[in-house]
Amino acid sequence: MSQELKQTPLHALHAELGAKFVPFAGYDMPVQYPAGILKEHLATRASAGLFDVSHMGQVRLTGPDADVQLERLVPGDIVALQPGEMRYTMFTNERGGVLDDLMVTRRADDVFLVVNAGCKDADIALLRTALGEGAVDYQPDRALLALQGPGAVAALARLAPESAALGFMKAASVSIAGTAAWISRSGYTGEDGFEISLPGAAADAVARLLLAQPEVAPVGLGARDSLRLEAGLCLYGNDLTPDITPIEAGLTWTISKRRREGGGFPGDAVIQAQIANGPARRRVGIQPEGRAPARAHTAVLGGGEVIGEVTSGGFGPSAGGPVAMGYVARGFAKAGTAIELDIRGKRHAAAVVKLPFTPHRYAKQDLRST
Amino acid sequence: MSDIRFTKDHEWVRVEGDTATVGISEYAQEQLGDVVFVELPTVGADVEAGGDAAVVESVKAASEVYSPVSGRIVEINEDLEASPSLVNESAEDEGWFWRIELSDPDELDELMTAKDYKAFLEGLD
Numbered sequence: 001m002s003q004e005l006k007q008t009p010l011h012a013l014h015a016e017l018g019a020k021f022v023p024f025a026g027y028d029m030p031v032q033y034p035a036g037i038l039k040e041h042l043a044t045r046a047s048a049g050l051f052d053v054s055h056m057g058q059v060r061l062t063g064p065d066a067d068v069q070l071e072r073l074v075p076g077d078i079v080a081l082q083p084g085e086m087r088y089t090m091f092t093n094e095r096g097g098v099l100d101d102l103m104v105t106r107r108a109d110d111v112f113l114v115v116n117a118g119c120k121d122a123d124i125a126l127l128r129t130a131l132g133e134g135a136v137d138y139q140p141d142r143a144l145l146a147l148q149g150p151g152a153v154a155a156l157a158r159l160a161p162e163s164a165a166l167g168f169m170k171a172a173s174v175s176i177a178g179t180a181a182w183i184s185r186s187g188y189t190g191e192d193g194f195e196i197s198l199p200g201a202a203a204d205a206v207a208r209l210l211l212a213q214p215e216v217a218p219v220g221l222g223a224r225d226s227l228r229l230e231a232g233l234c235l236y237g238n239d240l241t242p243d244i245t246p247i248e249a250g251l252t253w254t255i256s257k258r259r260r261e262g263g264g265f266p267g268d269a270v271i272q273a274q275i276a277n278g279p280a281r282r283r284v285g286i287q288p289e290g291r292a293p294a295r296a297h298t299a300v301l302g303g304g305e306v307i308g309e310v311t312s313g314g315f316g317p318s319a320g321g322p323v324a325m326g327y328v329a330r331g332f333a334k335a336g337t338a339i340e341l342d343i344r345g346k347r348h349a350a351a352v353v354k355l356p357f358t359p360h361r362y363a364k365q366d367l368r369s370t
Numbered sequence: 371m372s373d374i375r376f377t378k379d380h381e382w383v384r385v386e387g388d389t390a391t392v393g394i395s396e397y398a399q400e401q402l403g404d405v406v407f408v409e410l411p412t413v414g415a416d417v418e419a420g421g422d423a424a425v426v427e428s429v430k431a432a433s434e435v436y437s438p439v440s441g442r443i444v445e446i447n448e449d450l451e452a453s454p455s456l457v458n459e460s461a462e463d464e465g466w467f468w469r470i471e472l473s474d475p476d477e478l479d480e481l482m483t484a485k486d487y488k489a490f491l492e493g494l495d
Contacts, residue, residue: 037429038404222403222430291407291451293427315406315429322407344409344425 008054009143009200010207017218025117027055030220037222041317044189044227045358048149049219050210056144057120058197059127060137061111069131070104070111075246075265077256081106086169086184089254090246091126096267096274097242098249099126101234103195105171105184110137112171112182114144114195116236143203148193148227150361151215156183156194159209163194168363176206189224190231190360223317230316230323232285232355238296239283239311239325247274248327250283250355282333285355286310286324286341288348293322294341301340301347302332310341319357328352374462375438375481378490382462383438385478390439391466394426397491399461402428405454410446411468417443419477424467426457435467439477445469 005028014021019030030052032040043049061070067078076089086105090098100119105112115123120138127136147156157164160174163183171184179202187193198206210216225235234240240249245267252275259265260275288294298310313324324341332339337352374384380398384391399405407427417423417437424435446468450456457465472478482490 031430032403036404038406041429226429291454292409293407293432295432315427317429 006055008052009203010052010054013204013207014052014218019218019220022221024221025055027117029055030218031222032220033218035217037220037226038317040217040219040223041226043217044149044191044219044223045318046149046151047217048147048151048155048193048213048215049189049223050207050216051146051148051219051221051224052143052207053146053195053224054143054200054203055117057113057115057117057123058139058142058144059113059115059120059124060139061113061127061131061135062109062137063131063135066111066131066135067106069135071259072265073126073130074102074104075255075259075268075271076104077259078104078106078111080256080258083108084171086171086186087254090240090251091123092246092265092267092271093242094266095243096245096247096270098236098240098244098246099123099242101236101240103184103186107171107182112197114197118237141200142197143200145196145198145203145207145210146187146189146193146224147196147210147216148187148189148219149191149215152191152193153363155210155213155215156196158213166194166363168192177209179206181206185363188231188233189227190233190356190358190362191227192361192363226314226317229312229314229325230318230357231360232325232357234283235312244327245271245274245279247271248279248281248283278330281308281327281329283311283325284328284333285335285353285357286313286326286339286350287353287357288313288322288324288341288350290348291321292343292348294324294343294348294350298324298326299342300326300328300350301342302328302337307332307339316357323357324350325355373478374484375478376484376487376490377436377438377481379436381435381438383478383481385472385475388475389444389469389471390441391469392423392438393466394435394457394461395487396461399458399465402426402430402433402457404429405457408450408454408457408467410450411443413443413446415443417441417470419474427454437470438481439470439472439474441470441473443468444471
C-alpha cells in the first residue's frame with residue numbers, strides 16, 4: 001500500500017524527525033511530528049513553522065502570450081501582474097464552479113503556477129489543451145517549502161538577507177546557502193511567511209538549515225489545516241468544488257473590475273450574474289457554542305430547516321475552541337445570525353461570524369479581506 | 371485488587387464489585403493525538419456491549435467509543451468537560467469516561483487481559 005504512494009524529497013527527513021505519515025493526494029505525507037498538532041499550530045503562530053508542500057504542483061507557462069492564454073481559464077487579472085507579483089485565482093468550469101485554486105506569479109521569462117496536489121494532473125491537462133503542450137512545463141523535480149509565522153522573516157533573512165525586503169504577495173529569486181531558490185512572501189496560514197521553491201535535490205539541506213534556526217519547528221499537514229481554517233482560507237475539495245462559484249465562496253475580491261466587466265473565462269455569465277444579483281448561498285464563518293467541534297458535512301439549520309452545510313470544521317488551537325466554515329442560504333449569511341448545527345443527531349447552538357477566526361498578520365496590507 | 375480488561379477497539383474496563391469504570395487505552399490516546407472534546411453518555415442510560423456510548427474528538431477527527439460491557443451508566447467523568455486533555459495525560463486513570471453498573475458480568479470473560487492486550491498491540495505493528 002505505502003509503496004504505491006509517492007514521496008517528496010524530504011521524506012527521509014520527516015521520518016528522522018519522527019513524523020506520523022498519512023496518505024494525501026497520492027503522497028505519503030507527514031500529518032504531525034512528536035510535538036503534536038496543537039503545539040505545531042501554536043508554534044507557527046508564536047514563532048515559525050516549516051511545512052513540506054512539495055506534493056503541490058509547480059508549473060511554468062512559457063510563450064509571449066502565456067498571461068493572455070491563462071486568462072481564458074481563470075477569472076483573475078493575470079495580464080496586469082508585474083514581474084515578481086503574484087495573485088490568488090482559480091480555474092473555473094462552464095457553471096462558474098471551481099476546478100482548482102492556485103497561485104500565479106509573473107516572472108521575467110514565464111508565468112509560474114502553484115496548484116493543489118490532488119488537482120495537478122487535471123490542471124496540467126487543462127493547461128496543455130488550452131496553451132499547447134510546448135507552453136506548459138510541469139516541474140515535478142522541484143520541492144516546495146512553506147515557512148510561516150512571525151519568526152519566519154528573521155529565520156530566512158539570516159540565510160537570504162534580501163527576503164526581508166520582499167512585500168506581501170511579491171516574489172524573487174534568491175540564493176540560500178548556494179542554492180538558487182524562488183521565494184514568495186506568501187502562504188496559507190494567515191501569518192507572515194514565505195514559500196520557497198527549489199530543486200528537489202537541494203531540499204533536504206535547505207530544510208535542515210531552516211530547522212536549525214531557533215525560530216523554526218517542523219509542522220505537518222494536520223496543523224496546516226487548522227491554521228488555514230482559523231485564517232478563513234478555503235481548502236480545495238471541502239470549501240471549493242466544481243459546484244461552488246468564487247462568488248459563493250466569498251472570493252469576489254480576486255476578480256478585478258476589468259475581468260468582471262469583460263468576462264472571457266469559463267462560467268463568466270454565471271459569475272457576472274452572481275456578482276450583480278448576489279449568490280443564493282454564501283460561505284460564512286460558523287462559531288459553535290460549547291465545546292463540540294462541527295466537522296465537514298455537519299448540517300446547518302436556520303428556523304428549524306436545513307439551510308446549509310459545514311465544509312470545514314474542527315478545533316482551532318489559537319481560537320481555543322471549535323471553529324467552522326460552511327455555506328448557508330442567503331438570508332442567513334449575516335454575521336450575528338443565530339443558527340443550529342446537527343452534530344450526531346443533536347442540535348447545537350451556533351452563530352454566523354466574520355472570518356477569519358484569528359486576525360491575518362501578513363507582511364503588509366491584508367489582500368484577502370474584502 | 372481491581373481487574374482491568376481491554377477490547378479490540380482499545381477501550382479499557384476496570385471492575386470494582388458490580389460496577390466498572392471505562393476509558394480508552396494509552397495506545398488509543400496516542401493514536402488519536404490531542405483530545406479536544408469528549409461527548410459522554412447520559413447518566414441513567416442503558417448501553418449494550420459493543421454499542422456506541424461516547425465520542426472522543428481529537429484535533430484530527432471524531433472517534434466513537436463503544437461500551438465494552440452492557441449495563442446502566444451511573445457516573446460520568448465531568449472533569450473531561452473542562453479538561454479533555456486528561457485523556458492524553460492519564461488515559462487509563464484520571465482520563466476515565468464513565469462508570470457502569472454491570473448487567474452481565476460474564477461479558478468480562480470475553481475481553482482481553484492486560485497481557486493479552488499487550489500481545490494484541492504487538493501484532494498490530
